[in-house]
Amino acid sequence: MPRRFVTLDVFTTQALAGNPLAVVLEADGLDDGAMQAIAREFNLSETVFVMPPDEPRHRARLRIFTPTRELPFAGHPTIGTAILLALREARPEGADAVAFGLEEAVGTIPCVVETGDGGGRARFRLPILPDYLGEAADAAALAAAFGLAPDDIGFGRHRPSRHGVGPSFTFVPVASPDRLDAARPGTLAGTSDGFLLYAPDTAETGLAFQARMFAPALGVAEDPATGSAAAAFAGVLMQFEPLGDGTHDVAITQGVAMGRPSAIALQVVVEAGGLRSVEIGGAAVIVSEGVLHV
Template identity: 50%
Template sequence: MGRRYAILDVFTNKKLTGNPLAVVLDAEGLSDEQMQAITREFNLSETVFVLPTDNPGHSANIRIFTPGRELPFAGHPTVGTAILLAMERFGEITGEQDSMVVLKEKIGAVRCGVVLKENAAGFAEFDLPQLPRPAGPAENRDTIAAALGLEPTDIGFENHAPSCYEAGVPFVFVPVRDLDALSRAKPNMTQWKKAFREATSEDAFVYCRETRVHDSGFHARMFAPTMGIPEDPATGSAVGAFAGAIHYFDDLPNGTHFIRIEQGYVMGRPSLIDLEIDIEARKMHAVRIGGQATVVARGELYI
């Protein structure tokens, strides 16, 4: 008997765009080594393994792997898995169906609100299990520019400077002046570990204020070569941590702020990630990540 799996495109409502995700629905009994090997077999940025839970308040336990290692938390696996499990629960949808899916991840329980609609991509939104916090100092702009194949004058815009934040997974956030500079960014592996260190983060989220879509707030690219991800089409965990940089540099006032992040365009995998930040007494009170996902394939693993 095979183990069922599905492939979804996440942070998009159009198949063959967004960030592809593999979800193994029947993962009970697989070893860590088998999960890592299966992830390399799929060769996607992340693969999720769904396991039974003994907590009646949880929908499932999940484990998330990249081709290089396991992650305690990630955004597009959370969105895609929540939508898929809701589809498994309700089957064919007539009209609209709302549901709550609670995923037990290494970081803790993640509550996801899911909306399924007839003949449409599903939508999921979740509260970050940890609020963004600083994760150490970033390197200077010369070192970062060399690692990204850019000029030092390409780094920074307005008051935005390189910074490091985490919300479960740390990232270095690198502002660049415009879309042209962002399109020219390319990891230089001989310089990479000088700029992106294990002590802070080996992953770079590079962004600018200029966008392709008129209602987007930022355009971004994410490079994680040491995790086996040369470039990621959409990175929800990075966008969650990015809320810390946005709050710090843009000095967000009290209230709820909706910011759409576009990513993956250079790769031909356009993705849209919805970020909501609640500010109370000038401090972050809550951060939410949302997006759509659509199933593109189903099958079985004979392992």
């Protein structure tokens, strides 16, 4: 049966930048194999399949696939799908934002969306907090995997670490943006779903970082923007940054080396010295619409 799909560019306000996303609407009746095959056909970092929610008070249930496997949660699919669904639903006259829940395997994700002409901006709060996943590989092994020198790894208090929010990530601090640009895609077998290399963004004030994501295990050589890694990065900040109680806004720029610059807004709330909540925000624009005949 014909099924509508929409593609968006996420974590950007400009088409042909950010991270591309395919959203398949009316996905009822597709089995796991069909969804995986469609995601492989689109060959984007992720493809979302929209289904009726289990709880009627929520907006939709989402299933998210990379070209090689299903994910329990991902950030840019959540942002992009929230904006698309908000663009397509009626809202009370005068309302400048809409709020709803999206069901994903990790739980229900509350979203707030502001829309404009062909796009919008969304933010969501994670229903889970990042998990610490143990020690990372040593700096020399990580440097070799990504074409860097051992002394390129680390800055300030930051050392390699592992955290996750569903997908698991190894976070690799790199001494400077120049050395981050010099990294080449790579991996270490059997360690994490993906590797986020990050450096302090010396061109910005406040907590700001530049990042690159390599995820061959997910069928993604390099990802322009990775919301789930940005969410797990909250665990990195709690481990290595002297964050006091309060709300902390963090800017993450990704995808520059790929020619697809992406802007991810991370907000971390700390109470009584512990991580209380994590929010991810960003923009998206519609790029194309069509019909799948499968």
